[in-house]
Amino acid sequence: MPNLDDKNAIAFEFARICSLAAVKVMEIYDSDFETRGKDDKSPVTDADELAEAIILAELAQSLPGVPVLAEESFASGFRPKTDGIFILVDPVDGTKEFINKNGEFTVNIALIENRAPTAGCVFAPARERIFVGGTSAWAGPLKAGQSVSVTALDAITTRERPATGMTAVMSRSHADERTLSFADAQGVTEKVSAGSSLKFCLVAEGAADVYPRFGPTKEWDTGAGHAVLNAAGGAVLTPEGTPFLYAKETVEYLNGAFVAWGRPG
Structure with a gap:
């Protein structure tokens, strides 16, 4: 179980879970899946729901007791406590991109503390690229289901604003x-x-x-x-x-x- 004070460890635990959930996401992505409409008219597929179930099960094991606000369970009426530390989950961010099969969708998990994000992972499984951020940030190649190692990723930083625009x-x-x-x-x-x-x-x-x-x-x-x-x-x-x-x-x-x-x- 990662220490909540170790933001990098939390971020890499999220990365592990994102990679695991992405196996199911890609299995559905590569099939002739059906699209349904939620009550708010937004689209949803089996990938959203099955990946979220995997993520929630893993978080319950690795970070027990931490409330989780997840898109699909929220849509089904679940309202966790979010007045302290909690986790945000979007099992397939960019469902329209998923449906259009352009590869620009991600699996997202973030830790929120004092109303601000302190650790997170964004995994684009169709692009085979992962982004991990705690106190530092990394990015690199990853296939769905692969283990995530800091040594296989590159440190990333934002750039200075260019003078030319x-x-x-x-x-x-x-x-x-x-x-x-x-x-x-x-x-x-x-x-x-x-x-x-x-x-x-x-x-x-x-x-x-x-x-x-x-x-x-x-x-x-x-x-x-x-x-x-x-x-x-x-x-x-x-x-x-x-x-x-x-x-x-x-x-x-x-x-x-x-x-x-x-x-x-």
Whole structure:
């Protein structure tokens, strides 16, 4: 059982669980799966539900007693306590990317403490790439089901803002006029589209400088990517520059607008 004070150990435990759950995700991804609609009209597949069941079982063994807020169990009516330490789970972030079979979906797990992410893992199994963040951040190749070792990954950090203009990464499915206007106002000279939490990870590894998001997201969509970006030297802030916080129970964990910065300010 990892010590909750050892954020890197927690992040690598999340990575182990993400890799394990991704075996089932990829099995379904490579099949003729069916898509269903949830009560909120968002799409769901067997991959979301079966991967979440694996993740929840593993977390119950490795971090017993820590509440878990997971997308599919929340949709089924489960409401854990989130007024202290808790875990966020999105078993398939980027379900539209999963359905479209473009590979840009991820398995996400994050630890939240004092309303901020302190450890997380983002695994893109179809891309065979994993991102891990605790007090430091790493990324590297990984196939679903493989064991995760720090020695097989590279340390990643955000980059200095280039003098010639920033690169912004934006949602493949949800870029809107406000997002585009914000990017233009910041002097962005290049725009890159990506799906799921990979947008945070592109900023974390220095491939982009900023990820603005004004459309709606839920906390399980952002927690793991936020943790990786923090560990790599970045920050996620509101558009006004205040901390972007979690445990928003009264609004059913709906996020407001945020900007993920490689190098704040």
